[in-house]
Every structure is written in C-alpha cells, then in structure tokens.
Amino acid sequence: xxTFEFPPSIRSxxxxxxLQARPxxxxxxxxxxxxxxxxxxxxxxxxxxxxKAHVIYxxxxxxxxxxxxxxxxxxxxxxxxxxxxxxRIKRVFLDASMGLQIYLSGTEGxxxxxxxxxxxxxxxxxxxxxxxxxxxxxxxxxxxCKGITEDVSNDPFQCSHCGLxxxxxxxxxxxxxxxxxVCIDAxxxxxxxxxxxxxx
Amino acid sequence: MTGTAPNSTxxxxxxxxxxxxxxxxITTLNALVTRFEFQRIDGTDFPTxxxxxxxxxxxxxxxxxxxxxxxxxxxxxxLSTYAISVRRDDQGRGGSLFMHQKIKVGDEMALSYPVNLFxxxxxxxxxxxxxxxxxxTPFLAQIKQLEAIGGNWxxxxxxxxxxxxxxxxxxxxNYPHATSVYYDDKKQSIDLDNLLDxxxxxxxxxxxxxxxxxxxxxxxxxxxxxxxxxxxxxxxLAPQPGRPFAVRLKKSELTVEVGAQESLLEAIERxxxxxxxxxxxxxxxxxxxxxxxxxxxxxxxxxxxxxxxxESGEKxxxxxxxxxxxxxxxxx
Ligand code: FES
Numbered sequence: 224x225x226t227f228e229f230p231p232s233i234r235s236x237x238x239x240x241x242l243q244a245r246p247x248x249x250x251x252x253x254x255x256x257x258x259x260x261x262x263x264x265x266x267x268x269x270x271x272x273x274x275k276a277h278v279i280y281x282x283x284x285x286x287x288x289x290x291x292x293x294x295x296x297x298x299x300x301x302x303x304x305x306x307x308x309x310x311r312i313k314r315v316f317l318d319a320s321m322g323l324q325i326y327l328s329g330t331e332g333x334x335x336x337x338x339x340x341x342x343x344x345x346x347x348x349x350x351x352x353x354x355x356x357x358x359x360x361x362x363x364x365x366x367x368c369k370g371i372t373e374d375v376s377n378d379p380f381q382c383s384h385c386g387l388x389x390x391x392x393x394x395x396x397x398x399x400x401x402x403x404x405v406c407i408d409a410x411x412x413x414x415x416x417x418x419x420x421x422x423x
Numbered sequence: 424m425t426g427t428a429p430n431s432t433x434x435x436x437x438x439x440x441x442x443x444x445x446x447x448x449i450t451t452l453n454a455l456v457t458r459f460e461f462q463r464i465d466g467t468d469f470p471t472x473x474x475x476x477x478x479x480x481x482x483x484x485x486x487x488x489x490x491x492x493x494x495x496x497x498x499x500x501x502l503s504t505y506a507i508s509v510r511r512d513d514q515g516r517g518g519s520l521f522m523h524q525k526i527k528v529g530d531e532m533a534l535s536y537p538v539n540l541f542x543x544x545x546x547x548x549x550x551x552x553x554x555x556x557x558x559x560t561p562f563l564a565q566i567k568q569l570e571a572i573g574g575n576w577x578x579x580x581x582x583x584x585x586x587x588x589x590x591x592x593x594x595x596x597n598y599p600h601a602t603s604v605y606y607d608d609k610k611q612s613i614d615l616d617n618l619l620d621x622x623x624x625x626x627x628x629x630x631x632x633x634x635x636x637x638x639x640x641x642x643x644x645x646x647x648x649x650x651x652x653x654x655x656x657x658x659x660l661a662p663q664p665g666r667p668f669a670v671r672l673k674k675s676e677l678t679v680e681v682g683a684q685e686s687l688l689e690a691i692e693r694x695x696x697x698x699x700x701x702x703x704x705x706x707x708x709x710x711x712x713x714x715x716x717x718x719x720x721x722x723x724x725x726x727x728x729x730x731x732x733x734e735s736g737e738k739x740x741x742x743x744x745x746x747x748x749x750x751x752x753x754x755x
Contacts, residue, residue: 245648246645246646246647246648247647247648248620248647248648316624316625317624318624319623319624320620320622320623320624321619321622321623321624321625321626321628321648321649321653322619322620322622322647322649323624323648324648337508342546343550344624344625345546345547345548345624345625345626346624346653347544347650347652347653348623349650349652350650350651350652350653362624420516
C-alpha cells in the first residue's frame, strides 16, 4: 500500500490530503513514483478532468507510466528526474493562466519542490493540493553547511556535503522544500545514536 | 480579505491614541461624493499606511458621537495629508450626511490610526481590481502604491453614469491603458467571464463595491478555478436599525437599552465601557464578544463568524448584529 498515516507533529510539518477534483480551466498534475496511483484514483473519480490535464511524471524505477498514459491526459510528459522536469514545470507556470488547478502526489521532496515553483510564480501555496504516496524519504537541508541531501530515509544520517551527523527534524522550509537536519553530536563528537529508518 | 490578521500601526488597547486633525480641504466631486482632506493639528506627518487601509472618523454630532470607517484614498507616500471620499447616503444613519452638511474647512476632528483589512498581496504577478461606485476609494491608494514600485495592475470600474463617476477622469487620463470604465446608464457592464479567463498565473483579484457585485465576482471566480487566497474583497456593512433591546454587561455590571437607531457597540460605548473594534462593519473580527446567557433570537449580520458559531448563540459581533428577545448577557 502506498499510503501512510503521518503521526501528528509540529505546525511546520506539511500535511497532505486526498486529491479532490476542483473546477478549473486546466489541470496540472505532477507526480513521482507511487504518486501515479493518486492520479489514477483521482481520474477514476473525476474522468472529466483528463481532457484538460497536463501530467508530468517521474517514474523513479516504478512502472505506472503506461497506466497514466492510458488515462488520456491532454498532455503527458515523463522524465528521468525532478531536475530533468523542472524546466518544463517552470515553463508551464510561466505560460499558465488563473483557473489552473494543481495536483501534486508522490514523495515529499517532489511535492515540496513543485509547490515551491508555483509559489515563486506568484501562486498561493494553500491553493495547491498534495497527496503523499510511496516512499517516506525526505529532502533534507543541513542547517550547518546548507547542502541538500535527497531521499533521506534514516535518522540520524550523514550530510552528503559536509559529513556532519544530522538529526532529522520535522521543521520544514516551504521555500527550500526541505526539512532541517541538525548536528546530533555537536557536544560530544562521535556520540551518535544508531540510525533508524524513519517512522520505524 | 481572507482571514488575514489585521494589519495596524495602532496601539493594541482600544480607545487609546487618536489622531487629532483639522479639515484642510473639501472638494465636491459630483452630486453624491465629496472628498475631505485632513492634516494633523500638531503639524507632523500621519502614520504610514498601505493601500486599502481605512480610518474611523469620529464625528461629534451634538450630543452624539458617530464613528464611521472610510478608506484612505490618498497617496500612501504622501503623509502630510490623509484623504477620504464620502458618498452621501440619504437613507443611512446620518454619518455621511453629517460629513456633507456640517463639516467645514478648518474643523477639528479625530481619526483612528489606519487599519488595513484589504491589503495588496505583493507576491502577486498582477493585481486585477474590480470596483463598483464608491468602492473605487481603496483602489486609488493601492494604485498609487503600485505605481511607485512598478507593479502590474488593471482596473475595471463600474459607475452609474458619467456624472457620478468619481475619479474617472483622473484615472483614464493618468492610466489610460490600465483603466476600463463601464456606465450602467449606457448599459455597459463588465464582461467578467472573459475578464477572468486568461489572467496570468499568480494574478490576485480584488473587488470592492455593492454586495451584489462582490458576490457575483467571488462566485464567478470560484466557479472558474480561482482559489480563495487570490480573491480579496472589502465590504463594510453599516449597522441597521431595528427594535430596541436590553443587554446586561456582566463584567461592567451594567445594563443598557440599545436604541432603535444605534448599534449594540454604540450602546456599549455610550455607557463608557471600553469595547474593542477596528472596522465597525462586521468584517474584521475585533469586536467579537462572548454571550454568557440569552433567551431570544440573534440577528447576526457580520461576515466574520462562521455559520456554526452564529447558530451556537455563544458569540455576537456588536458592531452590526442585533438581538430580539428577553435576555442577553455579554461578557463585557
Ligand atoms: S468591529 Fe470589525 S467586526 Fe465588529
């Protein structure tokens, strides 16, 4: 099952919903990996969206591509990574009009980054729907060196830039689309608790 | 305005500092609308404000103190003067008539600190303004503010007739490409579906005017996929007369009879009880008051309380809402 119930946390932590069809002139759907399942569910509930839908999908070693394409969206794009897709996403926001509805699904990293792009285009984040599916891995920013480590699924973890041992916090930056990682052994270097899988 | 916190330079205690002013100019714009300009008596600059802010004007009408909110329409960069435009309402409770008939250049008055319940969202890629009649006033200040920073805006302004088109000449002369005017008497109306279609992503929509216009614009926007956070409106209600009713103020240990022509808030103030307010028009939420006991019917008229709060009988907005019945006890 690709859904997960996140335990309640601090206010900073994003919360996700189940995607709902909303009236709109056009519908932009961006997903990665198991996020495809949320789009498929949405299309089942509201097939009429697809004739005006633009789907941008990053499979990440899953094989939902064919099922998504079979929904017959007006436009379909599949890319190897978020960074490969981001220029297209920016372009869509630049050319879009008000009345566009935005649906994001999949990992927190994907949703957060696409949401941040929409915000930079002047769109209010509260108007964007997000449904989490699949991996619980997070996009983390090291608060010390500011480097970003993608797909962090263990806590603590080692910063991929400066090598510090970082504690995975729920403190989130919407602008950076990243959770904050804080040095866990600053007072006693080397005293690092064993790393555990997130939410295990 | 969608639930944003009131934005004010005013001290938090209510009834505190007011701005002592002198009327420095009065200009008749047309048969219904007159502009009043004020300067501070001590000669200093006014507090800064942002486009969309209003001030509550205190009018001493004989024994009666009237407090009416008006949008500041002057240039936010020009702080030697505050200006408001007042539309005469012959059917109203008399505040606008008092301004039109009694106020003379040189008169001393008091204004509240500015409060903004209709702020520009400066993250917007474009600002789309829809105004009806006197609803033009907040936009006049917002346009000046945006012009100073090179903001992207467009105005669609609907008036009854050319004779009553306040500021139309100034707007069409200074901003011919950004201003569109529509006259009712020429059967011109805003083609809203068309206007809302194709606005750049990141546009914010603002509407100020009669209630019917506000409802129409908000409904059309929602139906075509505009999110609430991008649609702003300002609608101050004037308190409506009604049947007199009695209120017990528990904390103050006072009872007051609210007259037919006065609002509950005004009655409370008449007793000298310090009650909070900002807009006096059911929009800001500041005057929200807990009801301790009641037996009767609430006549809720505000835009603040949620429907379930209105039904609960536990809250009332005394600036615009009334009560009919036997017992009303407030925590004030
Ligand atoms: S004073 Fe603003 S809602 Fe009553």
